[in-house]
Amino acid sequence: MKVLVESSAIIEYLKGNEKVKEVMFKAEDFYVSSLTVFEVLLGKIEENKILDFLSAFKILNPTKRDSVIGSRIYKRLKDKGKLIGSFDILISAQAINKGLTLVTKDSDFLKIKEEFNELNLLVLVN
Numbered sequence: 001m002k003v004l005v006e007s008s009a010i011i012e013y014l015k016g017n018e019k020v021k022e023v024m025f026k027a028e029d030f031y032v033s034s035l036t037v038f039e040v041l042l043g044k045i046e047e048n049k050i051l052d053f054l055s056a057f058k059i060l061n062p063t064k065r066d067s068v069i070g071s072r073i074y075k076r077l078k079d080k081g082k083l084i085g086s087f088d089i090l091i092s093a094q095a096i097n098k099g100l101t102l103v104t105k106d107s108d109f110l111k112i113k114e115e116f117n118e119l120n121l122l123v124l125v126n
Contacts, residue, residue: 001026001027001028001101002027002028002029002030002031002098002099002100002101003023003024003027003029003030003031003100003101003102003103003122004030004031004032004033004060004091004094004095004098004100004101004102004103005024005030005031005032005036005057005103006033006036006088006091006102006103006104006105006106006109007036007039007040007043008104008105008106009023009103009104009105009124010032010036010040010050010053010054011040011043011045011105012105012124013053014045014049014050014053017124019124020103020105020124023103023122023124029058030056030057030058031057031058031059031060031098031100032054032057032058032059032060033059033060033061033062033090033091033094034059034060034061034062035062035087035090035091036087036091037054037059039087040054060094060098062090062093062094063094063097065097066090066093066094066097067090067093069093069096069097070086070089070090070092070093073089073092073093073112073115073116074086074089076115076116077089077111077112077115080115082111082114082115084108084109084111084112085108088106088108088109088112089112092109092112092116092119095119095120095121096116096118096119099120100120101120101121101122102119102120102121102122103122103124104121104122104123104124105123105124105125106123107123109121109123110123
């Protein structure tokens, strides 16, 4: 499984969450969005620790196609009264566009999955 790891999963990994470690260990390839890098660097975990950890990931920058998919997600969620954060929408669009499984602990992504079945989603629960 090729995974796109979202910020909540990265933070859980760095805190020692065994479930996240298991998913990462089983993944054949793992990616992180540059948007996620930004989000994680805003947090309380030491910058060098984050950058060292993220050096093992392939970094995805948003593309034009990601933006198109993201705009469709945004419009549908807005129409249904289920709107979530723009970064989360774009990260989901990246996962859809690249055929990656999005790994997160954030249940907001379920709103996208309900509307866009093509999103491969793994929500980590305690």
